Amino acid sequence: xxxxxxxxxxxxxxxxxxxxxxxxxxxxxxxxxxxxxxxxxxxxxxxxxxxxxxxxxxxxxxxxxxxxxxxxxxxxxxxxxxxxxxxxxxxxxxxxxxxxxxxxxxxxxxxxxxxxxxxxxxxxxxxxxxxxxxxxxxxxxxxxxxxxxxxxxxxxxxxxxxxxxxxxxxxxxxxxxxxxxxxxxxxxxxxxxxxxxxxxxxxxxxxxxxxxxxxxxxxxxxxxxx
Amino acid sequence: xxxxxxxxxxxxxxxxxxxxxxxxxxxxxxxxxxxxxxxxxxxxxxxxxxxxxxxxxxxxxxxxxxxxxxxxxxxxxxxxxxxxxxxxxxxxxxxxxxxxxxxxxxxxxxxxxxxxxxxxxxxxxxxxxxxxxxxxxxxxxxxxxxxxxxxxxxxxxxxxxxxxxxxxxxxxxxxxxxxxxxxxxxxxxxxxxxxxxxxxxxxxxxxxxxxxxxxxxxxxxxxxxxxxxxxxxxxxxxxxxxxxxxxxxxxxxxxxxxxxxxxxxxxxxxxxxxxxxxxxx
Numbered sequence: 001x002x003x004x005x006x007x008x009x010x011x012x013x014x015x016x017x018x019x020x021x022x023x024x025x026x027x028x029x030x031x032x033x034x035x036x037x038x039x040x041x042x043x044x045x046x047x048x049x050x051x052x053x054x055x056x057x058x059x060x061x062x063x064x065x066x067x068x069x070x071x072x073x074x075x076x077x078x079x080x081x082x083x084x085x086x087x088x089x090x091x092x093x094x095x096x097x098x099x100x101x102x103x104x105x106x107x108x109x110x111x112x113x114x115x116x117x118x119x120x121x122x123x124x125x126x127x128x129x130x131x132x133x134x135x136x137x138x139x140x141x142x143x144x145x146x147x148x149x150x151x152x153x154x155x156x157x158x159x160x161x162x163x164x165x166x167x168x169x170x171x172x173x174x175x176x177x178x179x180x181x182x183x184x185x186x187x188x189x190x191x192x193x194x195x196x197x198x199x200x201x202x203x204x205x206x207x208x209x210x211x212x213x214x215x216x217x218x219x220x221x222x223x224x225x226x
Numbered sequence: 227x228x229x230x231x232x233x234x235x236x237x238x239x240x241x242x243x244x245x246x247x248x249x250x251x252x253x254x255x256x257x258x259x260x261x262x263x264x265x266x267x268x269x270x271x272x273x274x275x276x277x278x279x280x281x282x283x284x285x286x287x288x289x290x291x292x293x294x295x296x297x298x299x300x301x302x303x304x305x306x307x308x309x310x311x312x313x314x315x316x317x318x319x320x321x322x323x324x325x326x327x328x329x330x331x332x333x334x335x336x337x338x339x340x341x342x343x344x345x346x347x348x349x350x351x352x353x354x355x356x357x358x359x360x361x362x363x364x365x366x367x368x369x370x371x372x373x374x375x376x377x378x379x380x381x382x383x384x385x386x387x388x389x390x391x392x393x394x395x396x397x398x399x400x401x402x403x404x405x406x407x408x409x410x411x412x413x414x415x416x417x418x419x420x421x422x423x424x425x426x427x428x429x430x431x432x433x434x435x436x437x438x439x440x441x442x443x444x445x446x447x448x449x450x451x452x453x454x455x456x457x458x459x460x461x462x463x464x465x466x467x468x469x470x471x472x473x474x475x476x477x478x479x480x481x482x483x484x485x486x487x488x489x490x491x492x493x494x495x496x497x498x499x500x501x502x503x504x505x506x507x
Contacts, residue, residue: 005326009312016314077310077367080274081327082296219276 002083006091010065014095017068019061026053027103034110046111047166047187052159054103055123055186058096058131059154063147065092066138070217079218085211093131100127104186115188122185125199129178130158132206139213178202227252227375227406228273232282235272243268243280243430250423252374255397255407257417259498260427266410267379269427273408274304274377287374300329303368307379309360310367313353317344317363320352321370328371338366341396343389357384365393369400376400377408382416394420414495418442424494428502441497448491454478455485 014020030049034042069075078088104123105116113119137150162183164170174180176195184191228250235243243265250256258266271277272284278292285291289298311320318335325332339345342362347355355363361384368376381397382390397420401407411417417424418438425435434441452475453461464472466489478484492500 002327005323009323012315012319013312072313073306073308073310074312076306076308077324079276080299080302080304081324082299082329083327084296219278 003087003091006083006087007094010091010095011098013065014099017064019099023054023057023099023103027106030103030107031110034107039112042111043113043187044166046107046113047183048163050104050107050119050123050186051126051162051183054100054107055126055182056130056158057100058093058127059134059151059158061096062092062131062134063138063141063144063151066135066217067141067144067147070142075218085214085218086207088214089132089135089207089210092135093128096131097124097127100124108188113188115190118185118188118190122182125178125203126182126186128203129182129199129206132203132210136206136210136213139210139217227254227287228256228408229285230273230283233269233272233280233284234282235268235277235280237268241430243272246282246430246432248425248432248435250406250408252406253401253404254422255401255409255420257409257411257421257424258427259411259414259417259424259494260502261412264427265430266427268430270377270379270408270410274302275299300371301374303371303373303376305365305368305376305378305381307383309352309364311352311360311363314351316349316351317355318348320363321367324367325370330371332370333372335370338369342366342392358386358389361385362389362393365396373405375406375408377410379410380412381409382411382413390416414493414498418494426498426502434497434501438494442492442494444497448489450475450487450489452478452487453485454483459485 030053034046034049037045100123101120104119108116108119133154134151137147137154141147141150158179161170161174161177162179165174165177165180166183166187170180176192176198178195178199181191181195181199184195228248230249231247233243233246234241246269258269260266268277272280272291273286275286275291275294275298278294280292283290286294287298287301311317312323315323317339321335321338325335336345336348339348342365344359344362344366347359352360352363361381365378365381368378376397378397382393385393394416397407397409407420409417409421421438423435423437424441426433436444448466449463450466450469451461451463453459462474464475469475
């Protein structure tokens, strides 16, 4: 029940700050771009678009969400409430993943990517990974500038190998690299059990690490610069 | 309700809070008074489980604060000095959301809003509220889940006299219901009026702890100050319990030469300055 209420609050928060409006506009632009491309390009273009935006939106938007919450001192309210850090995180992951999945489904259908379930599963895994990474950074920083600076290394480590992998430029050692595996799924390809296992383990480890960061953030009633 | 024994805490190598011991009974209003940086907020953070790296013991409602679980907060309501609301949501939306986080049944949101005079502003966004309105809203947020312990940080700060009176009456009404209340404040008048006992905190230590009345009486009884004309205006003081032995006063009364006479007693602020050598800034 508490998780459901946190989830609904996050959706309301995102709606009030125009996240849904933004994604409706972006989806229309992406669909127009995809339809303008030759049929043979669409699948790969859609995979890149899905991976670099809806699937990874958590990385960028967690900074804005957590900084806005810090500026309104709501972490203090959570710190002295029965809300568990895990519940707070799950609600944010679920609410952002909901947007990711809807946008990814629309783009995949427009591009005609086969195996929609695989695209959605890949988007889901990517969204969880990127949201956790974004949350980890957001709990540590006090300004948007700091957030942008700290997410650059994550973008380089996640996007470049995955996009190169989509074009077949990837060493064998990175076959099970989580970003590459997510890109495989988003492009509709099947993946190995080992790769999936590694990605799930990474999510589990990240979840525990971010949980500690959230608890620490709640204990610190620090200021914030926007 | 609260048992603190030999509590110490430090942010750096220098001790910030050292060797504090006190207890607070059920249904008591207990005030922490002290200048900025004295350790009041840190002590409150320890008691509400936000700081766990302390030495000694701090038990609240039978739970050692450093070992508290999240269920600890089902019976604690905290009113921070600043707003902790979602600014783009309305007051009602905020209260509905925060009440939904507790297992306990929430108190009526409409009634609470009415009690603090915000019943007509419940559908306004919190960002459109004034500082005083936010302060009142924050206060009722702490009452939503009907907690056993209320921790209030400067609850009358930013309020006009009417709303300050209303807030103090609400605090006394909560005490009448048997709630234990921790009050952190700079305002000596509020403390003297509301608190059953107060602790003066300076430099991370408790300098004095007693009821406001006992502290005031400890400095001595009330005194009278009188003035008379004799080659210019003169004034003198006399403790009220020795008034019959003040020959000069008796003489001035019998000769009808008194210019003025006032009785007065030391305030809690005078006692604070006397004991700590500090003012509340």
